[in-house]
Amino acid sequence: MTDLFNFTTSDLSAISLSLKVAVWSSVIALPFAIAIGWFLARTRFRGKALLEGLIHLPLVLPPVVTGYLLLIILGTNGIIGKWLYDLTGIRIAFSFYAALLASVVVSFPLITRSIRLAIELVDEKYEEAARTLGASRLKTFLSITMPMASPGIISGFILGFARSLGEFGATITFAGNIEGETQTLPLAVFSYMQVPGQDTATFRLVMISVILSLLAMIVAEFLNRRAINRSRK
Amino acid sequence: MKNVIEFQSRLSRGAFQFDMKCSFGEGITGIYGPSGHGKTTLLQLISGLLNPDNGRICIGGKVVFDNEEKINIPSRYRKLGVVFQEGRLFPHLSVEENLRYGEKLLPKSQRQIQFDDVIATLEIGHLLQKKPEQCSGGEKQRIAMGRALLSSPQMLLMDEPFSAVDVTLREQILIYLVRIHRKYRIPMLVVSHDLPDILRLTDEILMVRDGYVEAFGKYLDLVLSRKMKPNGSGEGLLNVVSLYVHEVDEKRGITTLTGEQGTRKIKVHCEACSEGVALGREVKVSVHPGDIAISLHPVPDISIQNQLEGTIRQLLQDSGQVVCLVDVGFPLLVELTKSSTDRLGLKEGDRVFCLFKSMSVKVCEID
Numbered sequence: 224m225t226d227l228f229n230f231t232t233s234d235l236s237a238i239s240l241s242l243k244v245a246v247w248s249s250v251i252a253l254p255f256a257i258a259i260g261w262f263l264a265r266t267r268f269r270g271k272a273l274l275e276g277l278i279h280l281p282l283v284l285p286p287v288v289t290g291y292l293l294l295i296i297l298g299t300n301g302i303i304g305k306w307l308y309d310l311t312g313i314r315i316a317f318s319f320y321a322a323l324l325a326s327v328v329v330s331f332p333l334i335t336r337s338i339r340l341a342i343e344l345v346d347e348k349y350e351e352a353a354r355t356l357g358a359s360r361l362k363t364f365l366s367i368t369m370p371m372a373s374p375g376i377i378s379g380f381i382l383g384f385a386r387s388l389g390e391f392g393a394t395i396t397f398a399g400n401i402e403g404e405t406q407t408l409p410l411a412v413f414s415y416m417q418v419p420g421q422d423t424a425t426f427r428l429v430m431i432s433v434i435l436s437l438l439a440m441i442v443a444e445f446l447n448r449r450a451i452n453r454s455r456k
Numbered sequence: 457m458k459n460v461i462e463f464q465s466r467l468s469r470g471a472f473q474f475d476m477k478c479s480f481g482e483g484i485t486g487i488y489g490p491s492g493h494g495k496t497t498l499l500q501l502i503s504g505l506l507n508p509d510n511g512r513i514c515i516g517g518k519v520v521f522d523n524e525e526k527i528n529i530p531s532r533y534r535k536l537g538v539v540f541q542e543g544r545l546f547p548h549l550s551v552e553e554n555l556r557y558g559e560k561l562l563p564k565s566q567r568q569i570q571f572d573d574v575i576a577t578l579e580i581g582h583l584l585q586k587k588p589e590q591c592s593g594g595e596k597q598r599i600a601m602g603r604a605l606l607s608s609p610q611m612l613l614m615d616e617p618f619s620a621v622d623v624t625l626r627e628q629i630l631i632y633l634v635r636i637h638r639k640y641r642i643p644m645l646v647v648s649h650d651l652p653d654i655l656r657l658t659d660e661i662l663m664v665r666d667g668y669v670e671a672f673g674k675y676l677d678l679v680l681s682r683k684m685k686p687n688g689s690g691e692g693l694l695n696v697v698s699l700y701v702h703e704v705d706e707k708r709g710i711t712t713l714t715g716e717q718g719t720r721k722i723k724v725h726c727e728a729c730s731e732g733v734a735l736g737r738e739v740k741v742s743v744h745p746g747d748i749a750i751s752l753h754p755v756p757d758i759s760i761q762n763q764l765e766g767t768i769r770q771l772l773q774d775s776g777q778v779v780c781l782v783d784v785g786f787p788l789l790v791e792l793t794k795s796s797t798d799r800l801g802l803k804e805g806d807r808v809f810c811l812f813k814s815m816s817v818k819v820c821e822i823d
Contacts, residue, residue, distance in 0.1 A: 351544075352538070352540060352546075355505070356607050357533075357561040359532060366557075
């Protein structure tokens with residue numbers, strides 16, 4: 224029973240890796256998601272459906288397929304990856320950055336969807352009023368649109384974070400299962416399950432996974448409430 | 457007098473065709489017409505929230521839109537204060553932050569209107585820390601006016617400022633509008649589908665119908681040239697006159713008003729006037745043409761106190777109705793039936809008496 228709380232170094236590295244990847248991928252994806260979310264919500268152009276489709280692709284594709292596609296494009300022998308490797312010697316696949324990229328790609332559509340919806344729900348009439356008062360489009364966006372859409376932006380961020388914590392298929396395909404470098408929590412659980420007699424170890428990690436996810440949801444709810452209250456009071 | 461706005465635009469949106477050419481001067485201009493006929497579109501085109509298909513718009517001597525010269529100055533540079541029908545106060549900001557929003561975007565040197573002045577004039581100082589949703593409809597409207605004013609605009613555009621407010625508060629809004637116009641000398645465009653509300657502010661009217669300008673000019677001219685017709689329920693006509701307080705009889709609740717020369721006396725029954733109102737103070741009163749009766753002689757034994765003597769200047773016949781313009785020292789429109797006109801044998805140049813009860817006189821005080 225005491226084994227349950229005996230965290231090994233590989234356990235700890237899996238946990239810290241998962242957290243690092245989740246935080247960084249959400250932080251990196253957020254500004255792009257805000258920009259694209261605003262773009263999709265507020266502009267009209269030919270081929271918009273195509274762009275929407277492309278962005279939502281990782282949402283519907285099996286994560287392993289997403290990982291495979293990433294490999295084809297950015298792997299060392301990939302379309303872009305080969306050119307990048309020849310030019311700079313940089314190898315993306317099977318590294319921490321691959322795990323990061325995989326997370327960004329799969330969580331991006333979720334964050335974007337949430338932000339786009341939140342922006343669509345902001346009545347353009349307020350933006351018009353701001354413009355007549357002398358605000359530039361950027362000022363209008365920062366002072367009116369974003370604050371009014373903030374509950375949706377926060378939800379999007381947390382959703383992306385949670386998705387990233389649970390990312391498996393794309394990570395293992397594109398980043399591999401390298402302990403200490405790309406073996407995030409889900410990958411570690413999977414690996415431990417393959418080895419007989421590692422039930423306690425497995426359960427240890429499962430426990431942490433559940434706690435992290437619960438915490439993420441609680442923080443999300445708290446931030447959401449606070450944003451809603453601030454816009455009401 | 458130079459025009460503040462020179463406007464000419466065409467716009468096509470499916471079944472709605474918009475084609476207007478007009479200009480607006482320094483005072484208050486009313487834009488009147490039925491709902492959905494292009495009044496709001498006109499404001500949106502002037503303010504830059506909408507772009508015409510083609511046309512030319514000049515504001516304050518500067519061209520802000522000209523499709524041939526490819527000029528299209530965005531809203532934020534047009535220096536126009538827009539007060540929207542629904543107020544559109546930013547819900548996530550406090551009242552004070554709302555008010556200062558436009559002001560903050562101006563460099564200090566361009567801020568011509570003072571914050572403390574505005575909140576005093578509009579009486580909204582006690583609302584500053586509240587959120588818009590905690591304010592009443594009338595308060596929100598005043599805050600919206602204050603917000604537009606504080607951006608130091610060269611003209612105020614008001615879209616249906618009375619419709620979001622109930623009847624009792626309309627008088628209030630009116631008073632504030634007049635106060636603002638007098639204090640800051642800002643030209644105003646007021647859009648409304650309610651003629652009496654407009655007439656209490658101004659007699660310069662742009663009539664809009666089906667996306668084009670039906671007529672433009674002073675109210676009386678429009679009535680007499682038949683461009684402005686009374687509709688079935690007698691709503692198209694109203695007399696609005698500026699008079700001065702001559703005498704207040706508080707015991708009897710009667711206030712006597714006179715015209716400028718002090719010759720014409722109208723007796724007005726109104727409580728609002730009686731409360732310590734200063735002599736010589738200007739008030740605007742309105743009387744419905746349908747509430748006025750014509751008599752060939754003065755009628756002594758009758759309760760009607762107002763019996764103004766005057767000359768019929770014009771008679772307009774329109775199916776069963778007759779509209780008379782009587783000069784009693786100021787022009788008065790009287791609505792009569794054709795049968796009564798014939799029975800009395802009324803014609804232009806006749807000396808008659810206009811009778812109306814003091815109770816039919818509505819007062820709109822200007823402070």
